[in-house]
Amino acid sequence: MPSISNKGRQMPASPIRRLVPYAEEAKRKGRIVYHLNIGQPDIYTPQVALDAVKNFTGNIIEYSHSAGNESYRKKLAAYYQKLNIPVTSDEVMITTGGSEALLFGLMSCLDAGDEIIIPEPFYANYLSFALTAGARIIPITAHIEDGFALPAIDEFEKKITSRTKAILICNPSNPTGYLYTREELETLRDIVVKHNLFLFADEVYREFVYDGKKHTSTFEIDGLEQHLVVVDSISKRYSMCGARIGALLTKNKEVYASALKFAQARLSPPTFGQIAGEAALDTPPSYFDEVVTEYQHRRDVMVGLLNQIPGVKCPNPGGAFYTVAQLPVEDAEDFCIWMLSEFVYQNQTVMMAPGSGFYATPGLGKNEVRLAYVLNKESISKAMECLAHGLKAYHQVKELAM
Amino acid sequence: MPSISNKGRQMPASPIRRLVPYAEEAKRKGRIVYHLNIGQPDIYTPQVALDAVKNFTGNIIEYSHSAGNESYRKKLAAYYQKLNIPVTSDEVMITTGGSEALLFGLMSCLDAGDEIIIPEPFYANYLSFALTAGARIIPITAHIEDGFALPAIDEFEKKITSRTKAILICNPSNPTGYLYTREELETLRDIVVKHNLFLFADEVYREFVYDGKKHTSTFEIDGLEQHLVVVDSISKRYSMCGARIGALLTKNKEVYASALKFAQARLSPPTFGQIAGEAALDTPPSYFDEVVTEYQHRRDVMVGLLNQIPGVKCPNPGGAFYTVAQLPVEDAEDFCIWMLSEFVYQNQTVMMAPGSGFYATPGLGKNEVRLAYVLNKESISKAMECLAHGLKAYHQVKELAM
Numbered sequence: 029m030p031s032i033s034n035k036g037r038q039m040p041a042s043p044i045r046r047l048v049p050y051a052e053e054a055k056r057k058g059r060i061v062y063h064l065n066i067g068q069p070d071i072y073t074p075q076v077a078l079d080a081v082k083n084f085t086g087n088i089i090e091y092s093h094s095a096g097n098e099s100y101r102k103k104l105a106a107y108y109q110k111l112n113i114p115v116t117s118d119e120v121m122i123t124t125g126g127s128e129a130l131l132f133g134l135m136s137c138l139d140a141g142d143e144i145i146i147p148e149p150f151y152a153n154y155l156s157f158a159l160t161a162g163a164r165i166i167p168i169t170a171h172i173e174d175g176f177a178l179p180a181i182d183e184f185e186k187k188i189t190s191r192t193k194a195i196l197i198c199n200p201s202n203p204t205g206y207l208y209t210r211e212e213l214e215t216l217r218d219i220v221v222k223h224n225l226f227l228f229a230d231e232v233y234r235e236f237v238y239d240g241k242k243h244t245s246t247f248e249i250d251g252l253e254q255h256l257v258v259v260d261s262i263s264k265r266y267s268m269c270g271a272r273i274g275a276l277l278t279k280n281k282e283v284y285a286s287a288l289k290f291a292q293a294r295l296s297p298p299t300f301g302q303i304a305g306e307a308a309l310d311t312p313p314s315y316f317d318e319v320v321t322e323y324q325h326r327r328d329v330m331v332g333l334l335n336q337i338p339g340v341k342c343p344n345p346g347g348a349f350y351t352v353a354q355l356p357v358e359d360a361e362d363f364c365i366w367m368l369s370e371f372v373y374q375n376q377t378v379m380m381a382p383g384s385g386f387y388a389t390p391g392l393g394k395n396e397v398r399l400a401y402v403l404n405k406e407s408i409s410k411a412m413e414c415l416a417h418g419l420k421a422y423h424q425v426k427e428l429a430m
Numbered sequence: 431m432p433s434i435s436n437k438g439r440q441m442p443a444s445p446i447r448r449l450v451p452y453a454e455e456a457k458r459k460g461r462i463v464y465h466l467n468i469g470q471p472d473i474y475t476p477q478v479a480l481d482a483v484k485n486f487t488g489n490i491i492e493y494s495h496s497a498g499n500e501s502y503r504k505k506l507a508a509y510y511q512k513l514n515i516p517v518t519s520d521e522v523m524i525t526t527g528g529s530e531a532l533l534f535g536l537m538s539c540l541d542a543g544d545e546i547i548i549p550e551p552f553y554a555n556y557l558s559f560a561l562t563a564g565a566r567i568i569p570i571t572a573h574i575e576d577g578f579a580l581p582a583i584d585e586f587e588k589k590i591t592s593r594t595k596a597i598l599i600c601n602p603s604n605p606t607g608y609l610y611t612r613e614e615l616e617t618l619r620d621i622v623v624k625h626n627l628f629l630f631a632d633e634v635y636r637e638f639v640y641d642g643k644k645h646t647s648t649f650e651i652d653g654l655e656q657h658l659v660v661v662d663s664i665s666k667r668y669s670m671c672g673a674r675i676g677a678l679l680t681k682n683k684e685v686y687a688s689a690l691k692f693a694q695a696r697l698s699p700p701t702f703g704q705i706a707g708e709a710a711l712d713t714p715p716s717y718f719d720e721v722v723t724e725y726q727h728r729r730d731v732m733v734g735l736l737n738q739i740p741g742v743k744c745p746n747p748g749g750a751f752y753t754v755a756q757l758p759v760e761d762a763e764d765f766c767i768w769m770l771s772e773f774v775y776q777n778q779t780v781m782m783a784p785g786s787g788f789y790a791t792p793g794l795g796k797n798e799v800r801l802a803y804v805l806n807k808e809s810i811s812k813a814m815e816c817l818a819h820g821l822k823a824y825h826q827v828k829e830l831a832m
Contacts, residue, residue: 072490
C-alpha cells in the first residue's frame with residue numbers, strides 16, 4: 029500500500045470537529061446539546077437572497093467567469109466603496125468562501141518555508157491553509173488580560189526574519205471577538221511598510237460590531253495599498269455559510285493576477301451562491317440593525333453570565349459573535365469532552381470549542397474555550413446555567429479522583 | 431512593494447482563457463464566434479435538479495458536513511454500486527467540483543518534489559493542481575497516430591524513479607476523447623502495484639462513451655483498491671458546471687482521512703450544488719440516451735468534416751466530447767489567434783484551444799488543437815466550413831508573407 033504524504037499526515041484535524049462524535053452520542057441518548065462550538069448562526073438568511081435562487085430561470089447551470097460574475101463584482105465594489113473601501117470590480121475576486129480567498133492569497137504571496145506572523149489565538153483553519161501553501165505560522169501571543177488586544181510592536185519586531193513575508197489579522201477576531209482600533213491598524217501599517225510585508229486582513233465579521241463602535245477596514249489606513257490582501261465572505265454577514273461565497277480584495281495587480289490563475293484552475297465559484305450573494309446586497313439596512321442588536325444582547329447575556337460563574341474570566345468582545353473565556357479547569361478539552369460524555373443537567377449539556385486549537389504555541393489556551401453566541405438569549409441563558417453546574421460537578425469528580 | 435511568490439509566478443495561465451480577449455474583440459465587431467474551445471455543454475440541466483433548487487424551503491443556508499450531506503453520499507454510493515464501483519458512503523467525499531477532489535487527493539498523496547506520471551496531452555489544469563501541491567508532472571507522450579492510446583508499459587518503466595508517487599489518467603480523456611480498454615487499465619494496475627504507486631483516475635466523462643462501447647472504471651480492475659483515488663464531477667454529466675460539485679472516491683482509509691482534513695479546513699461544499707446534485711441522481715435514463723446519441727452524432731459530424739479538410743488529421747474518439755486534431759499549420763496558437771482577430775467568413779469565426787497547452791513537454795502539440803463538440807450539429811457544420819476556409823486563407827497570408 030503506498031503511503032500518504034507528510035503534508036497529509038501533518039494536516040491538523042479540526043479541533044472543533046474532533047468533539048463531534050461525543051455530541052452525537054449525547055444526542056443519541058436524547059440530550060439537548062447547546063452548540064456554542066461553531067459559528068453557524070441561527071439568524072435567517074435575507075429573503076431577497078433565498079428568492080433570487082428560487083427565481084433562477086436558466087436551463088443550464090453554467091460556469092461563470094473565474095473571478096466571478098461581472099455584475100456581482102460591480103455591485104460588490106459599490107458596496108465596498110460605501111464602506112470607504114475604494115476597490116473597483118477588477119480588484120474584487122469572488123471565491124468559494126473566504127477560505128479560498130485566503131488560500132489563493134497565501135499561495136500567491138508565500139513560498140514553501142516563508143513565514144507569516146499571526147496574533148494568537150487565531151482561527152484554527154489558518155494552520156491548515158498555511159500548511160497547504162507550505163508556509164510557516166509564527167504566532168505572537170495576545171492575552172486575555174487585555175481582551176486580546178494587538179501585542180506591542182516590539183513583539184512583532186522580534187519575530188521578523190528574512191523569511192517573513194506577511195502578517196495576518198482577523199478583525200473583528202474569530203475567536204476572540206477583539207475589534208482592532210485605528211491606532212492598532214496604523215501600528216501594523218508601520219511594521220508592514222518598514223519590513224515590506226504583505227498584510228492579510230480577514231474582515232468577514234465587519235458588520236458585527238457593538239456598543240456603537242465602527243469597524244475600521246485596513247483599506248482605510250493610508251500607505252497600505254500595495255501590501256494589502258483582504259479576505260471577505262458572505263457566510264456570516266447574511267447567514268448563508270452554505271452558499272460558499274467569499275471574496276479576495278487587493279489593489280496589488282501582481283497578487284490579483286496570480287490569484288486569478290489559481291482561480292482559473294478551479295474554473296469558477298458556485299453559480300447559485302453567486303446569485304444569492306448578489307441579491308443579498310439588496311438586503312435592507314434594517315436587517316443588520318436587528319441582527320446586530322440581537323447579537324449585542326446575546327453577547328451581554330453570555331459574557332455577563334460567564335463572569336458570574338466562580339473562577340470564569342471573560343473579556344467583553346467588541347465584535348464578531350465569539351468570545352474566549354478562561355475556565356477554572358486545567359484541561360479545557362478534557363472538560364469539554366466530559367461535558368458531552370459524562371455530564372447532564374436537566375437533560376441538557378453544552379458543546380464548546382477547546383481553546384488550545386486556536387494557539388500555535390504548544391501549551392497555550394489549555395484552560396480556555398471559545399464560545400459562539402449564535403443561539404437565542406433563552407438558549408444562551410440555559411447553556412450558561414448548564415455550564416455553571418457542569419464546572420461544579422467536574423470539580424467534585426476531579427477532587428474525588430485525587 | 432512586497433514581491434509575490436515564485437509559485438504565483440510559475441502558475442500557468444489558462445492556455446484557453448488566454449485567447450478570450452481576442453474572442454471578445456471579435457464579438458464586439460458583431461461576429462459570430464463558434465466556441466469549440468471550452469467544455470461548456472449546451473445541453474439542458476435535468477429539470478429534476480433545477481426544480482430541487484427552486485423548491486428549497488430552508489430559512490438558513492447552513493454549512494453541510496465537510497464530506498458533504500450524508501443523504502447525498504448514500505445516494506451517490508448506490509449510483510456508483512450500480513456501475514460496479516463498490517464504494518460505501520464513507521468512501522465518497524463530496525467536493526467543490528472535480529478540481530477540489532483532485533487537489534485534495536494530490537495534497538494527501540504527494541509531497542513537494544514528488545513525481546506524478548501523466549500521459550500527455552492532458553487536461554491543462556492538472557499542471558496547476560500539481561504546482562499547488564508542489565508535485566512534479568512527468569509526462570509520457572501519447573500519439574495522434576494511434577488515437578492517443580496508452581503508451582507502452584516500458585515507457586512508464588523508464589520514467590519511474592524513487593520520487594514517483596503516482597500515475598494520473600483521465601478516462602475517457604479530456605482532451606483526446608480516448609477511451610481506455612480494460613487491458614490498458616490492467617497494464618496500469620500492474621505498473622502501479624509493482625512500484626507501489628497511487629493511481630489517480632479522473633472519470634468525470636464516464637457516461638459519454640460511443641459506438642455501443644462501455645466505460646470501464648478503474649474500480650473494476652482487481653488489485654487496485656488501496657492504490658486508487660478516483661475523481662468525479664457532476665459538471666458535465668448533468669450539464670451543471672456551475673453547481674461546483676464533484677467527488678473523491680477512495681477505499682484507502684489513510685487517503686480519505688487526510689482528504690477529510692483538507693475538506694474540514696474549507697468547511698463544506700456548496701449547499702445548493704449538493705441539493706441539485708442529489709436530485710440529479712433521479713434523472714431518467716432516457717436523458718442520457720438522448721444526450722449520448724446527440725454527442726455521438728456531433729462527434730461524427732465534426733470528425734468527418736475535419737478529416738475532409740486538406741491536411742487535417744483527426745482520430746475518432748471513443749468518449750467524452752473533445753477531440754484533438756492535427757492542423758496543417760506550424761503554430762496552432764498563432765492560427766487560433768489569427769482566426770479570431772483577422773479572419774471572418776460570412777461574419778463567422780471559430781475559437782479552438784491550441785494543443786501545446788495540453789502537453790508538458792515543450793514543443794509538442796504545436797500543430798494540434800482541441801475541439802469540444804458542445805454545440806449542435808448545425809453550428810458544428812458551420813464551424814467546420816469556417817475552419818476549412820480559415821486554413822486556406824491563413825496559408826495564402828503566410829505564403830504572401832514569405
